[in-house]
Amino acid sequence: MDFGPHLFLAILEGAVTAAVISLTAVGLSLVFGIMRVVNVAHGEFFMLGAVVAWWIATSIGIHPALGFTAALIIAPIAVGAIAALSDRLVLSRLEYDPERTIVATIGLLYVFQQATLMTFGPDARPVEPPFNHRLAIPWIEISESGLNLTWPWGLATTSYKLFVIGAACIIVAALWVFLQRTRFGLIMRATQLDREMATAFGIPVRRVYSVVFALGAALAALGAVLIVPVQQAHYLMGGDPLLLSFIAVIIGGLGSLPGTILAGVIIGMSDGIISVFFSPTLAKILATLLVALVLIFRPQGLLGRAP
Amino acid sequence: MLEVSDLHAGYGNVRVLFGLNIKVNRGEVHCLCGRNGAGKSTTLKAIMGLVPIQSGSVELDGEKISSLPAYRIPARGIGLIPQGRRLFSELSVEENLQIGLMSGQHDAVDQHERVLNLFPRLRERLSQAAGTLSGGEQQMLAVARALCLNPKVLLLDEPTEGLQPSMVELIRAAIIRLKNEGVAILLVEQRIDAVMSVADHVSFVEHGQTSTTLAANEFENRREMFSRYLGV
Ligand SMILES: Nc1ncnc2c1ncn2[C@@H]1O[C@H](COP(=O)(O)OP(=O)(O)OP(=O)(O)O)[C@@H](O)[C@H]1O
Ligand SMILES: [Mg+2]
Numbered sequence: 001m002d003f004g005p006h007l008f009l010a011i012l013e014g015a016v017t018a019a020v021i022s023l024t025a026v027g028l029s030l031v032f033g034i035m036r037v038v039n040v041a042h043g044e045f046f047m048l049g050a051v052v053a054w055w056i057a058t059s060i061g062i063h064p065a066l067g068f069t070a071a072l073i074i075a076p077i078a079v080g081a082i083a084a085l086s087d088r089l090v091l092s093r094l095e096y097d098p099e100r101t102i103v104a105t106i107g108l109l110y111v112f113q114q115a116t117l118m119t120f121g122p123d124a125r126p127v128e129p130p131f132n133h134r135l136a137i138p139w140i141e142i143s144e145s146g147l148n149l150t151w152p153w154g155l156a157t158t159s160y161k162l163f164v165i166g167a168a169c170i171i172v173a174a175l176w177v178f179l180q181r182t183r184f185g186l187i188m189r190a191t192q193l194d195r196e197m198a199t200a201f202g203i204p205v206r207r208v209y210s211v212v213f214a215l216g217a218a219l220a221a222l223g224a225v226l227i228v229p230v231q232q233a234h235y236l237m238g239g240d241p242l243l244l245s246f247i248a249v250i251i252g253g254l255g256s257l258p259g260t261i262l263a264g265v266i267i268g269m270s271d272g273i274i275s276v277f278f279s280p281t282l283a284k285i286l287a288t289l290l291v292a293l294v295l296i297f298r299p300q301g302l303l304g305r306a307p
Numbered sequence: 308m309l310e311v312s313d314l315h316a317g318y319g320n321v322r323v324l325f326g327l328n329i330k331v332n333r334g335e336v337h338c339l340c341g342r343n344g345a346g347k348s349t350t351l352k353a354i355m356g357l358v359p360i361q362s363g364s365v366e367l368d369g370e371k372i373s374s375l376p377a378y379r380i381p382a383r384g385i386g387l388i389p390q391g392r393r394l395f396s397e398l399s400v401e402e403n404l405q406i407g408l409m410s411g412q413h414d415a416v417d418q419h420e421r422v423l424n425l426f427p428r429l430r431e432r433l434s435q436a437a438g439t440l441s442g443g444e445q446q447m448l449a450v451a452r453a454l455c456l457n458p459k460v461l462l463l464d465e466p467t468e469g470l471q472p473s474m475v476e477l478i479r480a481a482i483i484r485l486k487n488e489g490v491a492i493l494l495v496e497q498r499i500d501a502v503m504s505v506a507d508h509v510s511f512v513e514h515g516q517t518s519t520t521l522a523a524n525e526f527e528n529r530r531e532m533f534s535r536y537l538g539v
Binding site: 183198200201204205 | 377387395
């Protein structure tokens with residue numbers, strides 16, 4: 001196969017990763033930006049999303065599309081509820097102290113991971129995609145007779161992967177509208193800017209924090225539900241999304257949502273492309289190297305504001 | 308109307324207020340004077356529930372508001388104009404006002420209009436980010452944001468700090484107007500002329516306590532108090 005079509009395929013694969021990373025990273029970024037909490041357990045909310053999705057899909061099991069749709073709605077809500085509970089039981093009791101919450105969320109990480117291992121087991125389990133048509137990708141070739149549309153053998157994606165990319169775009173856009181145009185979005189932005197003044201104007205900051213933590217977790221869960229038909233649910237699957245989300249948040253600029261999304265796309269794309277051409281490990285190495293470079297040359301991140 | 312009795316408060320282990328007493332009535336301007344670090348801003352924050360109270364109480368119309376969670380206090384009718392303005396700088400002027408309107412118990416559309424009529428300059432800049440306003444405009448917005456609550460009690464912390472005379476005059480006019488509408492005003496102010504011209508009572512704060520409270524007719528005879536506490 002030629003390099004061109006191959007690259008195109010890698011970009012599509014990368015876009016799927018980018019979509020999922022962006023969603024997950026935006027959740028992490030919201031929580032950090034508004035609550036100043038570094039949520040080390042964020043990857044576990046991703047994992048829980050996938051596991052809950054598997055559980056819903058298999059227990060409904062009439063038609064894959066029905067199970068998947070139910071999972072897409074219920075899993076983020078369930079994971080959000082778990083997150084809100086963790087916030088009440090743990091984070092709020094620590095007064096959202098930046099250092100102590102890091103340790104506490106490391107604890108949560110193990111609690112969620114081990115609880116999943118004990119109930120769900122150590123196996124990776126698949127969820128059937130709601131639809132999965134194989135779509136051959138056309139390629140334009142330049143030959144002596146001009147431009148030719150060809151269908152290189154083996155060059156294909158699936159309708160489901162395109163759906164993942166589209167769904168992530170819609171969710172991120174909806175989140176943006178929610179933050180910028182709704183009353184609760186305004187409350188969240190005000191709380192982020194000045195917690196004390198928000199209280200002085202009647203905003204119940206602790207409740208806002210619970211909702212934000214739940215929303216952050218729900219975004220990770222959404223990312224997981226979208227990817228689980230491609231990747232399978234497993235109790236250790238939270239590690240990579242956590243690492244990549246952290247990288248996206250740092251590269252994008254702490255607390256900057258557009259920066260996080262941009263970085264999520266860059267990380268996801270390069271991860272997809274490098275994984276196709278070289279190896280997934282090299283992709284992670286390069287992404288981590290990129291963080292180091294950004295921290296050296298632009299410590300506030302790509303779109304972050306200089307302090 | 309607003310009564311602070313034997314208030315002890317501080318930040319964590321740092322005690323700042325040791326038995327502070329203030330009483331502000333309807334339609335009255337009560338000034339709080341004292342040297343830097345005396346605890347004036349802390350007093351206002353403690354009234355708003357933003358600083359933990361160790362003992363003593365804050366009552367509004369006989370209701371003990373110091374036992375409420377802080378976020379419920381604004382809706383009782385207390386508006387704060389904090390030191391240094393503390394606007395939501397990345398939000399627009401309009402959004403800052405919307406935050407003020409959230410807790411108010413009144414018709415929000417009406418109140419929004421009334422406040423903008425008081426500060427027409429803000430009306431021209433509704434979509435501008437608050438942080439990009441000039442210092443004077445920022446102070447107007449800080450006042451306007453608090454007025455959006457339609458407060459019965461207004462707490463102002465050095466509202467004229469760093470403003471040019473015409474702006475100081477505007478703020479002074481707004482204070483007198485609110486006072487005449489029956490709002491109880493607790494004003495932290497360091498400029499002797501400003502204090503003398505609007506205050507009905509002055510309390511001097513020293514080491515976290517109110518040492519003396521004077522009524523307006525005593526100001527002239529006790530000028531030495533002002534020089535002592537304001538360092539003029
Ligand atoms: N967040 C805080 N944490 C710990 N101590 C504080 C905090 N804020 C203020 N203080 C301390 O409390 C004391 C009183 O401060 P406060 O701001 O009330 O003084 P002030 O009378 O308003 O002074 P100024 O005229 O300079 O505004 C000061 O010694 C200050 O250092
Ligand atoms: Mg002060």
